[in-house]
Amino acid sequence: MYSLLFVTLLEKLKALYSNLEGLPPDRIIPTVGLNIDRVELSNTKLVFWDLGGQSGLHSIWEKYYEEAHAVVYVIDASCPSCFEDSKSALEKILRHEDLQGAPLLILANKQCIQILQVLVQDASSQHRRPK
Template sequence: MGNRKELRTRKHLVEQTYKQIQQRLEEVMFSLMHGLWSYMFSKTEFHVLILGIDKAGKTTFLEKLKTIYSISEGLPHDRIVPTVGLNIGRIEVSNAKIVFWDLGGQPGLRSIWEKYYEEAHALIYLIDAACPSRFEESKSALEKALRHEDLQGAPLLILANKQDLSNAVSAEELDRYLDLKKLDERVYMFEPVSGYDGRGIKESVEWLVGVMERSKRTETLRARTGYVPVPSS
């Protein structure tokens, strides 16, 4: 009787140990599969501000972005109205999701810009290249934004918009006027684009995605939210 009881006890212990090992293996496999799924399908999300004074073509630019990168078409030009407050657009580029915040550029609305600085990974600033009479106003608004401490280290994409118009100044001329060499300590690019016909947009956005992925500011925002990126191959 004693031997039988001992055998039953040992059998029970073996069964319990087997169940524990099996459960642990299932947990490990789930963790591995979850990691593989994340590696293959997860996308980093970036928040990008679209700023500029009124009539710079920010919303037209955003709608053209949607048309280029999304299945659905953006709004047609005749249905776009000046932004009062905020427009939001979402696209996917490579392994990244980008959420764009298009803010109104009228003088009375520029005070709300700074409320979005802290969470932005990067800044896109549009200038109407066909309206030289407002270059100074546009430059002043840009400089004020860049001085704000909550935009420190944010990559900057400056776009000379409306290049489809015959009276648009060249990118080189606008570059000289803005005196961009003062931005040497900030990662930035200056590009001529057209929110109307889409020229230059895709190249500019893909540059911005690459810069954001390597940016120290992105690392800072990730650390703040506790986000752990999936390592790339």
């Protein structure tokens, strides 16, 4: 689920820049629907809308575009079969008139999972027991 990294990022921001304690990563669950949180940095107030990434929730996304000043789009790098759907969803977001000119940050979540899989495969192929 792509919302996990965003929430993890938000929890880390809360811990670093406010008097609030962020949740540890193992206590963060994927977003179902919408989570809203606020972080204050000096004289700046940030409002984060963490929108669930399930395809059934895409229809609610547009309701938040008008007030958005930037977009953070998080993809699940461990699921290549989801890339095409994710690309289509991102293209639809970027075409929306309310987001024209808004800064965009694309984050690839779970990249370490793919790296770990490659390392495990390499290690197992190098250390096979002789027959």
